[in-house]
Amino acid sequence: EDQVTQSPEALRLQEGESSSLNCSYTVSGLRGLFWYRQDPGKGPEFLFTLYSAGEEKEKERLKATLTKKESFLHITAPKPEDSATYLCAVQAQAYAGGTSYGKLTFGQGTILTVHP
Amino acid sequence: NAGVTQTPKFQVLKTGQSMTLQCAQDMNHNSMYWYRQDPGMGLRLIYYSASEGTTDKGEVPNGYNVSRLNKREFSLRLESAAPSQTSVYFCASNYRGGDYEQYFGPGTRLTVT
Numbered sequence: 001e002d003q004v005t006q007s008p009e010a011l012r013l014q015e016g017e018s019s020s021l022n023c024s025y026t027v028s029g030l031r032g033l034f035w036y037r038q039d040p041g042k043g044p045e046f047l048f049t050l051y052s053a054g055e056e057k058e059k060e061r062l063k064a065t066l067t068k069k070e071s072f073l074h075i076t077a078p079k080p081e082d083s084a085t086y087l088c089a090v091q092a093q094a095y096a097g098g099t100s101y102g103k104l105t106f107g108q109g110t111i112l113t114v115h116p
Numbered sequence: 117n118a119g120v121t122q123t124p125k126f127q128v129l130k131t132g133q134s135m136t137l138q139c140a141q142d143m144n145h146n147s148m149y150w151y152r153q154d155p156g157m158g159l160r161l162i163y164y165s166a167s168e169g170t171t172d173k174g175e176v177p178n179g180y181n182v183s184r185l186n187k188r189e190f191s192l193r194l195e196s197a198a199p200s201q202t203s204v205y206f207c208a209s210n211y212r213g214g215d216y217e218q219y220f221g222p223g224t225r226l227t228v229t
Contacts, residue, residue, distance in 0.1 A: 004158075032217075034217055034218075036220075041223075042222055042223070043120075043206050043208075043220035043221050043222050043223050044159070044206070044220045045220070046217045046218070046219060049217050087158075087159070089159075103161070104149075104161065104218060106158040106159040106160075107158060108156065108157070108158045109158065
């Protein structure tokens with residue numbers, strides 16, 4: 001069974017204080033690992049996809065990395081507007097009626113609060 | 117481009133009532149998904165449609181039915197609502213199955229009393 005565990009559950013930072021969020025996973029046949037940002041009352045917003053160990057991707061103050069067992073979301077010099085819940089999900093390849101679909105398994109998320 | 121849209125945004129039902137949640141996407145995506153999000157449980161897949169004309173059960177399908185009306189639209193129906201179905205429901209879509217990120221709608225907050 002695919003499993004995703006995110007830590008910490010909640011993280012409070014001061015503006016400018018860099019830190020990392022962790023996503024540990026077990027999955028049969030990883031096709032991709034996804035990071036999403038979710039603001040209160042809104043749907044998840046896509047951030048990154050990582051496909052293989054050693055891969056890194058960056059967007060503004062965020063950098064995502066991937067190993068064979070976990071992924072990290074590094075936040076450099078965060079600002080209050082980075083406050084959100086960050087979700088990690090792994091995708092295994094699956095088929096239904098001969099057509100592939102994305103079977104996503106989500107972690108419970110890390111609630112990030114950045115204080116000014 | 118509106119992306120993924122969902123209606124309604126909020127709904128309150130009494131136990132035993134029925135309703136349909138609507139979802140539409142304008143990104144020409146082939147695959148569509150319905151999730152529910154509960155505190156401490158994360159997002160869980162209810163049903164999905166890998167392509168137009170096909171639907172199948174996800175992790176938590178009991179109490180729900182779906183219809184892929186056409187390539188753009190995918191609806192979720194609660195035939196007889198129960199308090200355990202109180203949740204936030206998200207529709208998502210992606211280009212085609214694996215390897216492609218899913219894009220989510222804004223959600224429907226459903227309360228069943």
